[in-house]
Amino acid sequence: MDFFLTDPTRIPLPPEEIRIIDLSSKPLPDVDQIKVIIEISPFQQRPNLEIEVRNLDEEIIASISIIETITPEIDINMHMRGNPKNVTYLLSAVLYYAEIEESLDPAKPPSYPEQQVIHTREISFTYN
Secondary structure: OOOOOOOOOOOOEOHHHOOEEEEEEEEOOOOOEEEEEEEEOOEOOOOEEEEEEEEOOOOEEEEEEEOOOOOOEEEEEEEOOOOOOOEEEEEEEEEEEOOOEOOOOOOOOOEOOOOEEEEEEEEEEEEO
């Protein structure tokens, strides 16, 4: 178990109880990027996140994977492909766990089980 305590009043939760508390975006001036701000519950085990920006036609415009985050508050900048001005987008975040089963046999590749999705959140925003 990994504990990263920054605020003693926030008790780390087991994997099945953590949630995405806040998800927001802010277009960055003069560049085709957005700042994505995510806050998740304090955790006992480091979770993974998949973050995507899609247009209303469901095309992926930007995506990022965060593997075993060490902090519950995350600020990242994402580059927006194409001409993002005056368009509505969907920003989604998926919080999950996945264990990689490694083999002791070097000739056998590792096994990648499916994601155990704990929580998802989605918002829409317009890039101006």
